[in-house]
Amino acid sequence: MEPTVWHSGIFSHSIGNKQGLATKWFGGEWEPPTHTPPPLSMDAVQPLISYLRGKPLPREAFPEAAYVFDGKRFAKLGDLFFARGFFVVKDRLAQVLLQFDLGSEGLAPFPIYREDKVTPVAGKFYLWKLGAQKNAFVPEQSQKISPFGGGLNVSKDRWALQSDVEDDDIALSAASASGPPDVWSDPKLDSSLFFSDALVAALRAAKIETDFHLRRCRLV
Numbered sequence: 001m002e003p004t005v006w007h008s009g010i011f012s013h014s015i016g017n018k019q020g021l022a023t024k025w026f027g028g029e030w031e032p033p034t035h036t037p038p039p040l041s042m043d044a045v046q047p048l049i050s051y052l053r054g055k056p057l058p059r060e061a062f063p064e065a066a067y068v069f070d071g072k073r074f075a076k077l078g079d080l081f082f083a084r085g086f087f088v089v090k091d092r093l094a095q096v097l098l099q100f101d102l103g104s105e106g107l108a109p110f111p112i113y114r115e116d117k118v119t120p121v122a123g124k125f126y127l128w129k130l131g132a133q134k135n136a137f138v139p140e141q142s143q144k145i146s147p148f149g150g151g152l153n154v155s156k157d158r159w160a161l162q163s164d165v166e167d168d169d170i171a172l173s174a175a176s177a178s179g180p181p182d183v184w185s186d187p188k189l190d191s192s193l194f195f196s197d198a199l200v201a202a203l204r205a206a207k208i209e210t211d212f213h214l215r216r217c218r219l220v
Contacts, residue, residue, distance in 0.1 A: 020070030054185025103132025
């Protein structure tokens with residue numbers, strides 16, 4: 001059976017609005033309990049951009065903690081959700097991910113409290129720090145892509161996917177299917193996230209409650 005690599009389009013899709021969470025950054029105050037959080041500060045924007053590109057970040061670049069101000073909304077969240085743009089996973093998904101090579105960063109405990117901001121919510125939660133890259137994207141053999149950016153800011157060596165990307169539209173070097181890690185980003189493809197075939201099989205077997213918007217890649 002030929003090896004397979006999967007692209008996840010989850011960065012471009014909602015995984016739950018109005019999550020009922022408010023966050024706190026290191027050295028800062030709790031953000032207000034609102035479903036429309038304030039814009040990110042410039043100090044937080046650049047780490048998020050780096051995160052989306054798979055660059056390693058220190059723990060202090062992520063939110064420090066969160067608290068639940070709307071329990072009904074929080075109860076509806078699946079196994080994966082965002083804390084101000086960064087992935088947070090519940091323990092069930094974490095146990096699947098920890099069976100695989102996640103790169104140098106992996107998972108880090110993430111405190112979530114009740115509305116009193118002191119009592120921990122039941123369960124375990126983790127930041128999924130990503131932070132691994134493979135240079136494997138082959139743009140000249142890929143379809144439904146366009147140069148990243150616009151106007152004078154168009155990049156000559158970075159690409160974006162169109163919204164209607166399908167199986168086999170994304171071409172990767174065949175070497176990307178072998179060797180660690182099992183999750184990575186590609187520096188040439190914006191907001192990219194790739195999964196090994198073994199990891200995808202494990203996620204499906206565990207019936208993880210998250211649509212990763214997976215598309216099979218073509219190895220060349």
